[in-house]
Amino acid sequence: MRLPGSVERVARHRDIVKQGEITTEAVLVVSGTVGRFKQARDGTRQLNALYITGDMPDLHSVVLPRSPSALTALDHATVYRVAHRDIRKLTRQSATIAEAFWRDTMVDADIATEWVFVLGRLPAIARIAHLLCELSARYEQIGADPSNFSLQLNQQHMADATGLTSVHVNRMVRQLREAGLISINGADVTILDRGGLASVGEFDGAYLHLPEAMKRERSSGREALAPALGC
Amino acid sequence: MRLPGSVERVARHRDIVKQGEITTEAVLVVSGTVGRFKQARDGTRQLNALYITGDMPDLHSVVLPRSPSALTALDHATVYRVAHRDIRKLTRQSATIAEAFWRDTMVDADIATEWVFVLGRLPAIARIAHLLCELSARYEQIGADPSNFSLQLNQQHMADATGLTSVHVNRMVRQLREAGLISINGADVTILDRGGLASVGEFDGAYLHLPEAMKRERSSGREALAPALGC
DNA sequence: CGTACGCTTGATAACCCTCAAATCTAGTGG
């Protein structure tokens, strides 16, 4: 059961899918980080969703081909393009696979729903903490070290994700550092106090719907894919 | 193709699904308005999603039974409960039906994504305008009058939806009224200038994925279901 | 060594919240 498709390298800030475009292919992120954006009239952008290695950023396009937001590479990324018709061939063959695809897109939807809460009700410091907690949990899920990873986002991206300005993101990151919760060396983030950070960010990872195994043993699979994430 | 289930009346402010609950049934809204909530530590609530007549608020629970947010009746509502296993029976029989269900949940996801943008990047006045535009478009979709409908939400609900306080919602509503864009009589809202309101709210209804027919003729089907909405 | 980009910091202002109280409305019971 291998899906045919083509590998493509995408340069930073290059769109993979444009806003309003009608697609005939879905995309799998092989490496790098991909973001989904909407733009306001004044030019500021809002990051709706973040995708890392292993994610399918626009699997939903199989059932809704017109994309209401743009898909952009935040840094150099490698993606694998799969035709909708090949995905649909699979879903028509097996109801189990169809449900797995459906489920995958619904986890994405639950993440968006969580961010509605974060943006609507949490102050700036909590939004940043929440973002870092989510990234940590998602990196852990793909076998990377959850407490020491390379942040693929600059502070402007973090501002786009949290509905803040990069200036204010900078001040909040400093506060988290001074509180002893995180430490940052260039792009490398170390989470010093996971519980404390989760508390500041009111983070409860249930909305990520991680497999049960993941929740119990926290330190499994370390560094298995870590080198692959570097690029 | 009729799904077996049971009709249930739900009193205002009563939970249909509690936060964190694992469900074995999905729900269809027959009448009234239903909201999906998350609660912050300080007790303030964020409304993630709004459902009106004809919507299935937790269809996603078929593939993700653990609900990360509570489902609550905003006013007296009537719902129809359908067992997951009966829905799954259908999706296993027909890939077309499976895809239709998937599509329905993805429209919901696109709405959540739009609200991430609204909450992250639009000022208070635009958030209220956006909410009213969305409600108008969705009422139109089910055959109600889009420019004159009964708002099922009080200002506290609007505050929960837009990430504001009810005090500020009140001031913003007044501004919209004074600008001649809307008029409010108790629960009855009249949209006086749809284009103007859409402009203030940076509203483009593409994310609602309405059927094409709906976009062309705006004044069809008026009042077909309007009486049913009153209750 | 110059340039571009991202990070950092300061001063000021705008937006929205908090707290508080008055008014209005609908529903209830005397």
Next chain:
DNA sequence: CCACTAGATTTGAGGGTTATCAAGCGTACG
């Protein structure tokens, strides 16, 4: 029919959080 009550709307004053504007600093890279 009229008090009474609870909930919702409305308005005002003052304060906190975050944005805006502006400039300086660091660092990677050609």
